[in-house]
Structures are given as structure tokens and as C-alpha cells.
Amino acid sequence: MNSPPIHGGNIIEEARHRGIRPDEILDASASIVPFKQPKALNDSLIKLIHNNSIRNYPDCTHQSLKEAISDWHGVDSSMVIPGNGASELFTWAARNAADLGVSGLPTPGFHDYKRALQCWNAHFINLPLPLRWTSKSPQPFPLLPKTNVIWITNPHNPTGQLWTKDSIKLLLATHELVICDEVFLPLVPDGESQSLLPLVSNHSNLIVIRSFTKLFPIAGLRLGYAIGTPARLSEWGKWRDPWPINGLAIEAGTLLMSNKVMLNNWLTKIQSWVSKEGAWIFEELKCxxxxxxxxxxxxxxxIESDHQESLIPLREKLVEQKILLRDCRSFPELGASYLRLSLQTRQGNRRIISALKKILK
Ligand SMILES: Cc1ncc(COP(=O)(O)O)c(C=O)c1O
Known part of the structure; x- marks a missing residue:
């Protein structure tokens, strides 16, 4: 591969490049949970294929999915729009942002907001974030120069900072539009208490975006959703193609959101994994x-080099051991002296730690 990847999870390309199979790679470059999907989901997808339901066009109203999502979050279904991944919805949020003036992008940040804004020739500026954080969580969102629109990621990617709801709430009074990407929030222990979702009903200048793809994990199915005002979302509906979400993704999302017992159990399992493995790997890495x-x-x-040296040779050596970490050169504020690592099962985390120890001894 010539230029550094702008997303993690390029395991197909990486495997092709190295002449190995994608399933041989321990992928810690994309931040997707390392567990198998809930069994009920896989059973239901297999049944749909057996029943030949992919023969038909998907339901373009997404009504059952919208109802399942709105019921889970306690909002009206007119305030929900499902998308072909969160990424598709950034494209429409960016179209609104383009009409309002300058978008502020806290950096380093998720690359796709820029892609979405560039679709509409929108104006945007980078708003540099500090690169050093204490382990305090949540953190107040830092004071940044004022723009018309602000794109928030909570928790932030790639730094993993969880912002307090109270600090981001203040931005609703100063910005014409606040786009809050909460795709990782359900994975964070007690993360929901910092969500802006309860504020959407009373703030027409707020859009909250969530995703199914990392949490379940179904990145290959592509499914996300936005919560916003009915007027805004019905306008987005007019801009998109007639069947933006495939039938399997619609069924998957409906099943996952309507089985509340399964969903609560899943969230508990994921959050306790993040809490346990996050603490374990942090202590191991410190040594x-x-x-x-x-x-x-x-x-x-x-992870950062303690001498500002490039960690690309380290990443290469890990790839030789079929372990993939995220190259951070596509975050210009970070560059080659940083890598991003996503939590794995304890077995996977041990494999990463022991490979790092061997290479760096
Ligand atoms: C902060 C953030 N938001 C959104 C996405 C994309 O979500 P989706 O797979 O639902 O398009 C990613 C993917 O890496 C991400 O890091």
C-alpha cells in the first residue's frame, strides 16, 4: 500500500498486499468489538436468506426499524432516520452544514466529516485539540474558536476522550448547528449519561448520529441512524437514493433494537469488557x-513513541506477526510517532502485548 490508510479495518487490502488471508490477521486497527454477533441475529439473517427475502426490494420507509430505534431511545419515530452506516448520514448533515457557513472540525479527528463536507464544497476549519489528557473521565470539552457549525465526536476518535454532556450542551447556544457523533458512546461504561440524545426534542440545531456497526459487530452490513428534528430528517429523505439501506441490514437493526433484554445484556457485556480490558492493556503498555x-x-x-520516533517500523513488524494496528499518519496532528490500538479479547490483547514486548525489548 502506497499511502497510509485513512480508515482502520483495511484488512482485506492489507491481507492481499501481504499474500495472507484476512481471517489470519488480528485486526486492532478498526475499533469493532471482537465478539461474534448475538446468535439471534445470525439465525435471523440465515432465515431471511433461506426464505428468499432478498428477492424483494427493501422497505423504503424503514418504518419497523425507525419504530424499534425510537422506542429504545424514547423519541418519536419521525425524529429517526436510519442510514447506510453513520457515514452516509454525515453526507446529509454536511449538506445542512454547508448552508450555514463554516464548520469547525476538532483535530485530530475522524476523517469522514471532511469527506462529507467536501461533497458540498463546504467551508471548514480545523480546531486543534490538546494532545495530552489526564485519565479523568469524562473531560470538559475544551474552549475552541467559534464557528457556525461544530462537529463533535463523543467519545472522541482517535484520542478516546469522553466529553461531559454539560460542556457540549453549551455549544447549542453558540452554534447554528451541532452535529454530535455518538457511534462509540454505547460502548463506554456509563457513557449514556453524557449523551446529547435527550436534548434533541428541544434543540432544532442538534443532530445526534449513532451506528450499529462497531457495537454488534456488523460493519459489513452498514447501518447507522440519526436523531434530529422531523423537518430536517424528512428533507434528508428527499436527497437520498430510494433504497439506501439493504433488506438484511433493516431486519438486523429491527431485531437488535426491539429485543430489549438481549440489547441490555449485550451493552452490559460490552461495557464491562471495555472497562476490564481497557484498564488491563493500559497498565501493560505502561511497562x-x-x-x-x-x-x-x-x-x-x-500509543506514542517516547522519543517522537516513527512507529511505522514497529507497525510493520507487528504486521509480520499478523497483528494490525492503526497507522496514524492520516491524522496530520499525530503522524508517524503514534499508532492506535483497539481492544481485543484478553487472548488477543495478550498476543499484542507479548509481540510488542518482544519487538521493543
Ligand atoms: C467516529 C466515527 N464515526 C463514524 C464511523 C463510521 O461508522 P459507520 O460504520 O456506521 O459508517 C467511524 C468509523 O470508524 C468512526 O470512527
Whole structure:
């Protein structure tokens, strides 16, 4: 691969490039939970294929899915729009942002907001965030120069900082539009208490975006949703193609959101995994010479070279052992001296730690 990847999870490309199978790679580059999907989900998808339901066009109203999502979050279904991943919804949020003036993008940050804004020739500026954080969680969102629109990621990618609801709530009074990407929030222990979702009903300038893809994990199915005002979302509906979400994804999302017992159990399992493995790996990484782990509330964390040296050779050596970490050169504020690592099962985390210890001894 010539240029550094702008997303994690490029395991198909990476495997092709190295002449190995994707399933041989321990992928800690994309921040997707390392467990198998809930069994009920896989059973239901297999049944749908057997019943030949992919023969038909999907329900373009997404009504059952919208109802399941709105019921879970306690909002009206007119305030929900499902999308082909959160990424599709950034495209429509960016179209609104383009009409309002300058978007502020806290950096380093998720690359896709820029892609979405560039679709509409929107104006945007980078708003540099501090790169050093204490392990305090949640943190107040820092004071940044004022723009018309602000794109918040809570918890932030790639730094893993969880922002307090009270600090981001203040931005609703100063910005014409606040786009809050909460795709990782359900994975964070007690993360929901910092969500802006309860504020959407009373703030027409707020859009909250969530995703199914990392949590369940179904990144390959593509499914996310936005919560916003009915007027805004019905306008988005007019801009998109007639069947933006495939039938299997619609069924998967409906099943996952309507089985509340399963969903609650899943969330408990994922949050306790993040809490346990996040603490374990952080302590282990602290003991390895040459790298500094950064504190994070999310299911991923940054590691930095303690001498500002490039960690790309380290990443290469890990790839030789079929372990993939995220190259951070596509975050210009971080560059080659950082890598991002996503939490795995204890077995996977041990494999990463022991490979790092061997290489860096
Ligand atoms: C902060 C953030 N938001 C959104 C996404 C994309 O979500 P989806 O797979 O639902 O398009 C990612 C993927 O890496 C992400 O890091």
C-alpha cells in the first residue's frame, strides 16, 4: 500500500498486499468489538436468506426499524432516520452544514466529516485539540474558536476522550448547528449519561448520529441512524437514493433494537469488557519501553513513541506477526510517532502485548 490508510479495518487490502488471508490477521486497527454477533441475529439473517427475502426490494420507509430505534431511545419515530452506516448520514448533515457557513472540525479527528463536507464544497476549519489528557473521565470539552457549525465526536476518535454532556450542551447556544457523533458512546461504561440524545426534542440545531456497526459487530452490513428534528430528517429523505439501506441490514437493526433484554445484556457485556480490558492493556503498555499509552474511555487508545520516533517500523513488524494496528499518519496532528490500538479479547490483547514486548525489548 502506497499511502497510509485513512480508515482502520483495511484488512482485506492489507491481507492481499501481504499474500495472507484476512481471517489470519488480528485486526486492532478498526475499533469493532471482537465478539461474534448475538446468535439471534445470525439465525435471523440465515432465515431471511433461506426464505428468499432478498428477492424483494427493501422497505423504503424503514418504518419497523425507525419504530424499534425510537422506542429504545424514547423519541418519536419521525425524529429517526436510519442510514447506510453513520457515514452516509454525515453526507446529509454536511449538506445542512454547508448552508450555514463554516464548520469547525476538532483535530485530530475522524476523517469522514471532511469527506462529507467536501461533497458540498463546504467551508471548514480545523480546531486543534490538546494532545495530552489526564485519565479523568469524562473531560470538559475544551474552549475552541467559534464557528457556525461544530462537529463533535463523543467519545472522541482517535484520542478516546469522553466529553461531559454539560460542556457540549453549551455549544447549542453558540452554534447554528451541532452535529454530535455518538457511534462509540454505547460502548463506554456509563457513557449514556453524557449523551446529547435527550436534548434533541428541544434543540432544532442538534443532530445526534449513532451506528450499529462497531457495537454488534456488523460493519459489513452498514447501518447507522440519526436523531434530529422531523423537518430536517424528512428533507434528508428527499436527497437520498430510494433504497439506501439493504433488506438484511433493516431486519438486523429491527431485531437488535426491539429485543430489549438481549440489547441490555449485550451493552452490559460490552461495557464491562471495555472497562476490564481497557484498564488491563493500559497498565501493560505502561511497562513497555519506548512507547507511552494515552488514557482513553473508549474501546481504542493511542500509543506514542517516547522519543517522537516513527512507529511505522514497529507497525510493520507487528504486521509480520499478523497483528494490525492503526497507522496514524492520516491524522496530520499525530503522524508517524503514534499508532492506535483497539481492544481485543484478553487472548488477543495478550498476543499484542507479548509481540510488542518482544519487538521493543
Ligand atoms: C467516529 C466515527 N464515526 C463514524 C464511523 C463510521 O461508522 P459507520 O460504520 O456506521 O459508517 C467511524 C468509523 O470508524 C468512526 O470512527
Amino acid at each position: 513497555i519501553k519506548g512507547i507511552i499509552p494515552h488514557p482513553s474511555s473508549a474501546n481504542f487508545l493511542l
